[in-house]
Amino acid sequence: MNVGSLFSGIGGIELGLERVGFNTKWFIEKDEHARAILKQRFPRATIYEDVQKVHYRELEVVDILTGGFPCQDLSKAGKGKGLEGSRSGLWRYYFKAIREIRPKFAIIENVPNLLKKGFCSVLTDLATIGYNAEWQCLPVSAFGGLHRRQRLFIVAYPNSYGCIGIFGTKIEKRCNLDKINFTLTEGLAVGSWPFKPCVGRVVDGIPRRVDRIKRLGNSVCPIVAQSIGAAIKKYM
Numbered sequence: 001m002n003v004g005s006l007f008s009g010i011g012g013i014e015l016g017l018e019r020v021g022f023n024t025k026w027f028i029e030k031d032e033h034a035r036a037i038l039k040q041r042f043p044r045a046t047i048y049e050d051v052q053k054v055h056y057r058e059l060e061v062v063d064i065l066t067g068g069f070p071c072q073d074l075s076k077a078g079k080g081k082g083l084e085g086s087r088s089g090l091w092r093y094y095f096k097a098i099r100e101i102r103p104k105f106a107i108i109e110n111v112p113n114l115l116k117k118g119f120c121s122v123l124t125d126l127a128t129i130g131y132n133a134e135w136q137c138l139p140v141s142a143f144g145g146l147h148r149r150q151r152l153f154i155v156a157y158p159n160s161y162g163c164i165g166i167f168g169t170k171i172e173k174r175c176n177l178d179k180i181n182f183t184l185t186e187g188l189a190v191g192s193w194p195f196k197p198c199v200g201r202v203v204d205g206i207p208r209r210v211d212r213i214k215r216l217g218n219s220v221c222p223i224v225a226q227s228i229g230a231a232i233k234k235y236m
Contacts, residue, residue, distance in 0.1 A: 006051050006067035006094055010037045010215045013066045016225025020233050025060045034215055051093040056100040068109035069094050075111050082117035095125045105232055108154040109220055112137045131156045136167045143223045166231050
C-alpha cells in the first residue's frame with residue numbers, strides 16, 4: 001500500500017504506517033524545518049511545499065492519503081471559527097485531494113473539538129463524492145503512553161466497501177475520563193512503544209531548539225497510526 005501525505009508535519013502518521021509495511025511516496029508540508037526532518041527520515045519520498053499549489057492528479061498514484069489539517073480554528077484554545085477559519089479551512093484542500101486522487105483509504109486526524117465544529121461538514125463533503133467514514137477519539141494513553149494526548153481519527157473509504165469496522169471494538173474506560181488510565185480492547189492493540197523523547201529542559205527561560213519541541217507537540221504518536229494501519233492491512 002502506497003501512501004501520500006498532506007499537512008505532514010514530521011511524519012508521525014507515516015512512520016507508523018511504514019512500520020506495518022506501507023510505503024510513503026510523497027509529502028506536502030509548508031514548514032521548512034519539518035521538511036528537513038522528512039527529508040532525513042524518508043529520503044526516497046518526494047516532498048512538496050504547499051497544498052494550495054499542488055496539482056493532485058499529477059502526483060504519483062497512492063492507495064492511502066493521510067494528514068492532520070490545521071487545528072487552530074477548531075481547538076478550544078483558538079477563536080472558534082471552525083472550518084470557516086483561514087487555518088482549519090484548509091480542510092477543503094484535503095477534500096480536494098480525496099476527490100481527485102480517489103484513494104482506497106484516507107486517514108484524517110485532528111483535535112476532538114472537530115466533532116463540535118465542522119464535523120458534519122466533513123462527513124457531508126465525503127458523502128458527496130461517494131465516501132463512507134468511521135471515526136474514533138484515541139488517546140495515546142490507550143497504547144501505553146504516560147500522557148493522554150487524545151486525537152480524533154477519521155478513516156474514510158469508498159461506499160462500495162460497506163461499513164468495515166476499521167476500529168474494531170471501542171476503547172473501554174477503566175477510570176474517569178479526566179484521568180489517563182485507559183485500556184484498549186482487541187482490534188487496535190499493538191504492543192509497547194517508547195513515548196518520551198530525550199528533549200533538553202531548562203529551569204528558567206526559553207530552552208534552545210524550541211522548534212524541535214513544537215514539532216513534537218504537533219505530531220501524531222506513530223503507535224496510534226501503526227494501529228490504524230494494521231487494521232487496514234488486515235482488512236485488505
